Amino acid sequence: MVTTPESSVQALARYEPVIGLEVHVQLLTATKIFCSCSTKFGDPPNTNVCPVCLGWPGALPVLNRKAVEYATLAAMALNCRINEQSIFARKNYFYPDLPKGYQISQYDKPLAEHGYIEIPGNGGRKKIGITRVHLEEDAGKSLHEGFADSRDSTYLDLNRCGVPLIEIVSEPDIATPGEAFDYLTRLKEIILYTGVSDCNMEEGSLRCDANVSVRPKGQEKFGTKTEVKNVNSFRFIKQALEYEIERQVELIQSGGRVEQETRLFNAAEGKTYGMRSKEHAHDYRYFPEPDLLPLVVDEKWEEAVRRQIPELPEARRARMVSEYGITAYDAGVLTASRALADQFEEAARAAKNPKRVANLVQGELMGRLKSKGLEIEQSPISMKGVAFSADLVEAGTISGKIVKDLYDLAFERGQDFPAIYEKEKPQQITDTGAIEKIIDEILAANPKQVEQYRAGKTTVKGFFVGQVMKASKGQANPQMVNELLDKKLGS
């Protein structure tokens, strides 16, 4: 028998990856975690600094209460248990953008532990464990490029020093790059809902490192892991993991060994490259930070923070599906951000018929957005605009046909619905004679319904209103139609 070399696809199928993610999220506090400097992004370099965040001799940290509140809120939204007492620790290493020579972080007693996130999996849901959520300070930025003497000099911008971060460490429960993507998407969505971070990856307010190893299916022991850094989008994380898994499997298949190391992702090539491991063989010499007292979260305060947890996306989607009768997909789109969902619900609740708002969003708005390639945040028609149009339809002022036309116009001109309606609203027929004429025709054409009405089934009136409006192409004044119908049917 002739054996052919195993294809890489077959080889891959015999291994399973084990992935754990470390996510850093910047908190949206107005001031830094240990001093009162502003956290504003994009200010001129080294303007938001003081003796504390510059690590000047004699300066001491004082913990920002708001940072603790935000971190606690995020940890609760991630289903974590909040530790009554947590301890700040110093992580010691030398780097020019780390002014004190140590980062104040948390080590063996973090703020929160034992959480999870649910992601879609095998037809149901899969829980990805969260090992810990802890508070720490950000470092500054080293600017290696963009200056005349960048060849032999590095510049420092220490504005970011001391901006509060939470680090969210997952359990190695993630089995595929796709799951990693889902985990990150959910994580970001939840954090965004709590409002404690803007999770803006371009500005570095959300950063992710991935730990990945592979092991033959069925083996319990983990393989040797590598840490992939420098990845600045979820899509790239997925790509980097796919590359890294393949690389590790190939390495093992060809008799090699995976080395524990840090690897940087090159987005242009879609590949990871090992850093010289010596450079990063750190012993951080963690020890409890003597300048700060243990962080105590008492029950009362914890409860007060718990009350601030908003309805989280998963729950909100389920409620919206049942409350407005929209599809799960549309609920997903409408809950993409808390602000959007809030706008939608506000509009829906302000409208005469919330379901009609939902129907218009689903039936008229989504399709147009999709065909134009627009995100919902870029929609020319706002949620208020949708609600406005819904009320017009509800009152019978305009027909469904006219709504479609006006939506087309709004998308064409990039204007919101009320503006378009003002300009284009069909001339109303207010001429009593003309309306009476239409009514007469409708009544003549539907003798059965007239009989029903006269027999006491007054709800049939709605049918006549609809017919008259339709016949007038939505242009008849609805109030007059109502009055004249009463008159004619009553006689």
Added chain:
Amino acid sequence: MRPEKITLNYLDLNLLTIESARNAVQERQITATALAESFFRKIQSEDGNIHAYLELSKDRALAQAARMDALADKGELLPPLAGVPLAIKDVMVTRGVRTTAGSKILSNFVPAYDCTAVARLEQAGAVLLGKTNCDEFAMGSSNENSAFGTVCNPRDLSRVPGGSSGGSAAAVAAGNAVAALGSDTGGSIRQPAAFCGVVGLMPTYGRVSRYGLIAFASSLDHIGPITRTVKDAALLLRIIAGRDVMDSTSAEVPVSDYTQEIGRPVKGLRLGVPREYFGEGLDPEVGALVQTAIQSLAQKCGCEIVPVSLPHTEYAIPAYYLIATAEASSNLARYDGVRYGFRAAEAGTLAEMYRRTRDQGFGAEVKRRIMLGTYALSAGYYDAYYLKAQKVRTLLARDFDQAFQNVDAIVTPTSPTPAFKLGEKADDPLAMYLADIFTVVADLVGIPGISVPCGQSREGLPVGLQVLGKHFDEGTILRVAHAYEHARAAS
């Protein structure tokens, strides 16, 4: 009207106390300006042999003196330290006045902000004469580790003044400042006070803000007064003590009026005498003088003498040198040549810049302690060294808790020997470390301690009696020291 001629005949600068200096200014026997100027003249002519000062802050002193004089001219009631010339150990940062911590690495450092304790003194009217010499980063027991030359003991210029607050103690002893601030991490206020024949008070940890105190070992560092009388120590403590929002470890414990407290009788107070402090290594002359002092407290002041035991005393020195060096290794990481202070010129890479800067910028003892501390925190050694040392600390605290159930204060020698010769122990770090044997425990436990002169050896060298008290019970140790001071003066 301002006094026309300044007559200092009746104001002997060597005998001035805080109260007498302030009253002379208040009663306009002398202007604050003239007082400051006469101190500067005296320093000019006398400090050359002693070298207690590293930097004089004449501009700042004279500006403050002028403010006090202006108040006095208006006939206003002056603040408690009005016009009182004080010296500050050079580990406390002073705005606009070079602050070196006795280190080459900070030889050009001019801080932009004031240490809280210094600011409080100035708010109370004090005039800051200048910055006093000390062991580099307060690491030493003889002041021989200063990068800017040794200090000579004014009582015998061939001997050390003690350390690390040697400059402050020498300046006060020589009459070149009315009083001074020192810092105490392992005995650095009390031991030099004993060696120079003045009073040195280390308050409870948390009693005085550490903001602006250049950190050596954060969990052990204390600021406290070095004065000529116990009453002056009480007065200064009252000014500098109390909660500071800039130091998270400063305590919310009310500050007593210690100057009132010292007047209360000590009759019936129970004083513990720990047998562990009177054994091997104690100079017989020192032992005899301290025993005489204890007898005087019993016979003349009516205190009850109670033998006590502090069984874990022998572990204090090793525990101290692990914890202090561990924290120092981290606290001194910020001196990297990147943002301020000394930077070695001839470096081609970042690593080289770090290495050369720190090699050239730090002295031998500082490097020794950084190495020790780095080792103690290293992976694999942390539990055996740092963690175990912290456990010893707990045991030591328990020793004192038990002793204080039976006694109101504990009396011991401050140092096992009087001031030794310059150079005598400079090459024997272990012998030097043992000079702290009676003082380090209070730092480790966080309790207050005071050293008060209790006589002279046959060679005319001062010896100190140490009184240790319960947490935040500075009142009692000041009372005991004050009672003893008066009993001794009367005999």
